[in-house]
Amino acid sequence: MRLRALTRTGVAAALAVAALATGAVTTAVAPAAHAATGNLRITKVVVNGGKDIVLTTTAKKVTITATVSEDSALKEVWIDLENEVGDQLNFHAGGVATCTGTGTVKTCSRTVTLDPRGDLIHNGLAGPRNWKAYVQVEARDGDYKSGDYPSVGVRRATALIGDAGPEPVRKGAALTVTGRLTVANWNSNTWTGLAGQGVQLQYCKYPCTAYTTVKTVTSNSTGNLRASVTATADGYYRWKYTAPYWVAPSISVTDYVDVR
Structure with missing residues (x-):
């Protein structure tokens, strides 16, 4: 079974079905985005060190890093790698990020796995188009920021x-x-x-x-x-x-x- 053209709201259920069929482990879908509030800023997002992801026939781990500027502690940072056309979410992997740093600047990273042996990676996803990173940050003082950011391409x-x-x-x-x-x-x-x-x-x-x-x-x-x-x-x-x-x-x- 190969799943395609998933909407953001429906991807969790579809991924769960794929997990039952293949034994794969999937992550939950990020909460819906809200408008930015406060002085929190996402100043930089880098996928795979800025180099295209070259995928063979086996799994590859990819790190996504976001630089966050915020004057209070961070409550939660969510980072995804996605392939989306319009409102159709073809691929999704991510989850809660790990953050380091002191003062107002924090570096937050999440490693995701792309595996062509599963049902969600297929030849039609190859190339630079439609790939993006999604970052969502919530601070302890209530500040909030989320958005889509350019990603490198994924090549065969x-x-x-x-x-x-x-x-x-x-x-x-x-x-x-x-x-x-x-x-x-x-x-x-x-x-x-x-x-x-x-x-x-x-x-x-x-x-x-x-x-x-x-x-x-x-x-x-x-x-x-x-x-x-x-x-x-x-x-x-x-x-x-x-x-x-x-x-x-x-x-x-x-x-x-x-x-x-």
Whole structure:
């Protein structure tokens, strides 16, 4: 069962159903937001250290940190990571945060888990759009503040392998470089070939100081790559995938070729 398009008011019940079906542990839904009151301020919110979340086929923990300015003690801070389109809440994870700091500035953090093995993470959630952090703060003196804050994107991880041959190769002869581009498939929880993607074949002459792109190859229906080049000198070959917004870039392990 894969749950989608959940409203904020209905997500708690839906997550409970998913938990019964999968054995997953879910968090409660944050209380409804209210208007800001008092001099409390949320001055900064950072998700995953400001870097996109790259998710494979296993669970990943992500920390969300909010900096709060308030002249009294904090009663409760709630932090969520959400994927929402309009009033449809597709993914939700979070809960009560832990806060540190003295004086008027406090740093509050909450770690959440994104797990594609559950029912709530699927390929349609990949990318930077619709992801946000929700922060709600209540102080002892009654001050209150809540709101949505920009989040980093969540990308599907990719992987590249490569091999060059024959080895060793005669100078001036043809050298064939093969490879394969795969991507984390959150729907099937497997790694599958990524088709129709431009991948750069790069070369670095020995002793290696900088790589240059010698060809760009489009991956076939199963993610396989193949290119032919002329062997000129000893050096290293690798594949490099720069990636669009919904998947993560990757680079293959280098393959050294002895040219004789």
